[in-house]
Every structure is written in structure tokens, then in C-alpha cells.
């Protein structure tokens with residue numbers, strides 16, 4: 001687990017470069033909004049992904065989720081850090097769907113770095129992007145009491 005991971009353990013420069021390279025492969029003929037992502041796993045493997053759009057717009061998958069899926073497909077379950085690159089003046093943060101997927105595989109205190117072609121960057125913690133996230137722990141903590149059971153308890 002990456003609970004003790006600090007910023008210093010991460011080769012951010014390498015991840016920035018990998019995310020930028022991944023962005024070159026982005027398939028974004030509709031939005032022209034190309035995105036690249038790179039992550040490093042807890043065992044220090046680096047994976048990349050880009051956004052892949054579709055003529056059926058709703059099937060578009062973001063760079064972050066493609067990057068994470070690639071890592072998971074190789075057996076990765078814990079991600080230390082993630083970088084998102086866009087060639088946009090404004091740094092682009094992950095969409096809501098990606099934030100939820102990120103929270104599945106990254107600790108709340110893990111960092112996500114956004115970078116652009118101007119060399120600007122900004123870091124967030126996972127918990128900043130998705131506070132009080134619904135995570136695997138949420139299911140473990142579930143009590144599974146039915147509404148009728150709760151009602152009976154309340155009446156007694």
C-alpha cells in the first residue's frame with residue numbers, strides 16, 4: 001500500500017514526460033482535446049494511456065481510465081501517483097468518472113499531477129479531487145441491515 005508514499009518517492013519528471021508522449025497517441029478527432037496520462041504503481045512500474053473517442057460519443061474513454069485499465073490488466077492494484085497531460089493553457093483536472101476510478105486504486109493521500117505543454121503543473125491529493133469517496137472500504141463497512149429491520153429496531 002502507498003500510505004507512506006511521499007512526493008519525494010515519485011519521479012514526477014519521468015511521469016510528466018511519459019504522459020506527454022502518451023498524449024501524442026490520443027484519438028480525439030471530435031473534441032480535439034487530446035489527453036495523455038501516466039501512472040506509477042506501488043512496485044514502480046510505469047503505465048500510460050490516452051483518451052480514445054468514438055463516433056458514438058458516449059463510448060469515449062478518458063486517458064486516466066485507459067491508463068489505469070492498462071495497469072490493472074497487467075496485475076496492478078495499487079497506484080502511487082498519476083500524471084495527466086494536456087496541451088491546454090488551463091490545467092485540466094480529471095472528470096467525475098475518472099475521479100471515482102482513481103479512488104478505487106489510489107490512496108486518499110496519493111498525488112495526481114496535472115501538467116500542460118507550457119510546463120505548468122499543479123498537484124492534488126486524491127481526497128481533494130473526491131472527498132468522502134465511495135471506495136472498496138465502503139462495501140466492507142456495509143452492515144446490510146434491511147430497511148424493515150432498521151424500522152423494527154426503531155420501534156422497539
Ligand SMILES: [Zn+2]
Nearest residue numbers: 062094095098
Ligand atoms: Zn475522465
